[in-house]
Amino acid sequence: MKLQTNPIKQYLIIAFASLLVISCKDSVQTNTAEVEKFKTTIKQKDSVINELKRQLGNISNDKRAPENIIQSGFAKKIYHLYNNREDLINEVVGKDGVGEPFKATRSLFYNIDELQKYIRYVKTKSRKAGEKPSGFRFYFALYPEDYIRNKEDKRYANRQTFFIAPTKAVKDAAGNIEHLGYTLDNNFKVELLTEKIGLDSRMDKDGNIQKGSFFSFNTTIEDEENSLISNEIHSSPPEGNK
16 A cells, blocks of 8 residues: 655755755855856956056066176277267357356166156057057157246256157068157157157257148147156156266
8 A cells, every 4th residue: 555645845845945946956056157257357357467467578588688788898999988978068058047157967866667667658558559569769858948847946947858759660662670669649649759749850950840731740749638748757867977
């Protein structure tokens, strides 16, 4: 004789089993979601670490000197070869902004942290513009005769300086690679400095820019949110014999 299972008891058993299955399923789904979240976070961290490694290169492991290192003897030679030109510049310019004898620029100090900050800034802005800098170009320049630093210091008028811009690798008509300086407009469009500021232009005796008809020289200083051109990176003024 078969034992009859109580219908209520049977229903409770089935309901409990169903709840157990649903609970396990929800737990598995929750665990899976958490695992995927952790995987995404790990990938993001790995990406940051790999980028930092790429920027640092093998600095910590490579003990070899870079190819552009020169010896102090050669540095001494080329530094002092400039002495005669320095004397000529001092003689031609005559006086600085406060009437003292002019002293030509011979060096300029850049804070290493500020320089690295500038490089990171250029890479970040350029990445947003879809551009990868090929390097940096340093441009010799001259402060105007009415230049005032920090709203009061006139000593650096007519002093030589330089500004820095990242470069873009561009092929010329012959297929040769040229590394041309560039900046970005407010819409993150790349603008070559050859066109933006007229690098091959010349100034006549009256201070007017002379250039072919295709170039329009604009003296208005625009408010450029994405400029990549740098001057005075937390640096000392152009200095004499330092």
